[in-house]
Amino acid sequence: MDCQDVEQLLDGFVDTELSPPELLDVARHAATCSACDGAIRGLTDLRGELTRLLEDEVRQLDLSRLWPAVAATIPASRPRRAGIAALPRQLPVWGAVMALAASLLLWLGTSVQPPSTPKPSPAGERVASRSRVQSPNHAEIDRLSGKDIAVRREPKSGTTVIWVNHTVEDANP
């Protein structure tokens, strides 16, 4: 990198808008080139002066009457919005209320939602949880595997029975 390159990158370097490799290259060159180093320092000082001048100008501005004037015009100039159009201005409260309502629904839903439809069971298996009237022993079977098994539901109490049609000898020696 030579002095011409640095001259083109000078603004970007002072504003630290260059990429890290470019920043490094310019800094390395400035460390060995007093002319470029001086140019960088001069530009930095100039920007500092400009900033101070602007801050002084801003400090001298009298804004004490600005806000009362703005406040006085707000009721007259703000169009009346109704219904859904007014929602965005009230979003912090409305959003929270809606979130609360949704949360309540979700929360309560875990205890009052009807049971979800059981997944289809593999061939040869019967899922016995179809009844809408739920008994105290209601059970839903999401998955069932085994050999020679059958699922039955006792009609009166709704108790689910998974029968393993095992050999009678094993079951009752």
Add this chain to the structure above:
Amino acid sequence: MTREGFGAALAGLAGAMLMFGPRVADAQPLDIQVTTVRAVESGPCDPQLEALRPRLRHIAGYRAYQLLGEQQRRVAWRNTEAFDVGGGRSLILLPKGMADQRVMMQVRLLEGRKRLVDTNVRLLNGGTMVFGVGRDARSGDGAILILLRAENSPQSLPQTVLPHTSPQTTAQSSP
């Protein structure tokens, strides 16, 4: 409190309910009761099961029932628990959580290392389901019934499924 502050508080409450509400049930203990009953066509019925006989007869069709064992255990969620139900069989439970007032659990019935049943069930809180090993009365001459009750409750151990039985674990006998 400003409107924004009130909104933020409500949103925080809603978030807290979402995060912690459904999990409260899971924090409560799960009481499991496993009762093993032998069903036979004839013979005396166990006095402890006399009151339950009509219901058992609806389930299995046999006339006489003998209590082989009863176990009650307070189990931890997402921990595997094994219940010896006699005859070389064991009931392996993995309670997974509560949803919609139902106890979700994986239940495996093993005979030795052989897996007789492997199922995922959602049992209504405090409800009982039954595993029958053998054949029902229409085609068999005896069966073993394993009654499984699960209750997610902050209170004490559950009422016994079977009337007039001791809440303590009874001795196991081989079917």
